[in-house]
Amino acid sequence: MRAGYNRVVSRSQRLERVRALVVRARPLGERDRLVRLFAERRGSFAARATSAMELKSRLAPRLMPLHLGTFSLVSTRGGLPIIAGAEIAFRFAHWRRSGRRIVLASLFLATLDELQAPPEANAQFWQLVLNLLRTDPPERALPSLLALFLHRCLELLGLNGDARCSLCDRLLAPPQYSARSRTFALASADLSTFFCRRCFNRKYGGQQVEVVKVGVSDLALLRRLRRCPLLDFARLSLRPRQVAFIVGLFRQRAQDMLPGTVDLLASVAAPMGIPDQELPPL
Numbered sequence: 001m002r003a004g005y006n007r008v009v010s011r012s013q014r015l016e017r018v019r020a021l022v023v024r025a026r027p028l029g030e031r032d033r034l035v036r037l038f039a040e041r042r043g044s045f046a047a048r049a050t051s052a053m054e055l056k057s058r059l060a061p062r063l064m065p066l067h068l069g070t071f072s073l074v075s076t077r078g079g080l081p082i083i084a085g086a087e088i089a090f091r092f093a094h095w096r097r098s099g100r101r102i103v104l105a106s107l108f109l110a111t112l113d114e115l116q117a118p119p120e121a122n123a124q125f126w127q128l129v130l131n132l133l134r135t136d137p138p139e140r141a142l143p144s145l146l147a148l149f150l151h152r153c154l155e156l157l158g159l160n161g162d163a164r165c166s167l168c169d170r171l172l173a174p175p176q177y178s179a180r181s182r183t184f185a186l187a188s189a190d191l192s193t194f195f196c197r198r199c200f201n202r203k204y205g206g207q208q209v210e211v212v213k214v215g216v217s218d219l220a221l222l223r224r225l226r227r228c229p230l231l232d233f234a235r236l237s238l239r240p241r242q243v244a245f246i247v248g249l250f251r252q253r254a255q256d257m258l259p260g261t262v263d264l265l266a267s268v269a270a271p272m273g274i275p276d277q278e279l280p281p282l
Helices: 099-114 119-133 139-156 197-204 216-227 230-235 240-254 259-272
Strands: 003-006 015-028 032-039 043-049 068-074 082-090 184-188 211-215
Touching: 015 043, 015 099, 015 119, 032 099, 032 119, 043 099, 099 119, 099 139, 099 259, 119 139, 119 230, 139 216, 139 230, 139 240, 139 259, 184 197, 184 216, 211 216, 216 240, 240 259
Parallel strands: 043 082
Antiparallel strands: 003 082, 015 032, 015 068, 032 043, 068 082, 184 211
């Protein structure tokens, strides 16, 4: 569905048309709105919608989060660009059908909003979020979708890596791993580094070092998520505890780069029945 609104622009002003996704909008003064948009390579930026708080505004309904369209922006000297018009192509209304869908979509948008990345990374995150917004997942698949999204974000940020021992580089969850095995590896408290027990005992056995136990089944999950095509998330059928491990891994590794997204995770995971658990210390 397409809808448009345009205002008159003087010849002295420069008009730019940008395809973008509305991330959020809030009042700005008594009459205007401050709108956050995300464009494919430009990333997140702010724009001003004048008179969009007025009841008769034709622009205001087009500035809702999750709306994707082409926005006409008027440049101003030293100030925010002004939204002069909007042609909405997609509204993604199916992401408002339930509370769990709403909070998950909010997480997608929050990630885009605070992303500070070069154009190439912006384009990758743009494609990731749009591909997911275009799906219509069943409610039962939302936890698996959450885990896959967080895992993809870590990969795009360069924070994932293989589950290998940092000392001997041995793969800690080999392909022939059996899910029935109860073996475990060790990890630093911030989950940034993994160790096999043999190497850890050899180097740190006589020292007071804070580590946690990580099940090999959890490390095998990282390999499984990496190999899963993005749109096949419904086939994962992850258990709540498995999703909790990915949530915990994201919290630890992304807290410096995406702190707002990390803070939002608790309100997203709780409605999905994801336990807020910590890994057991050694």
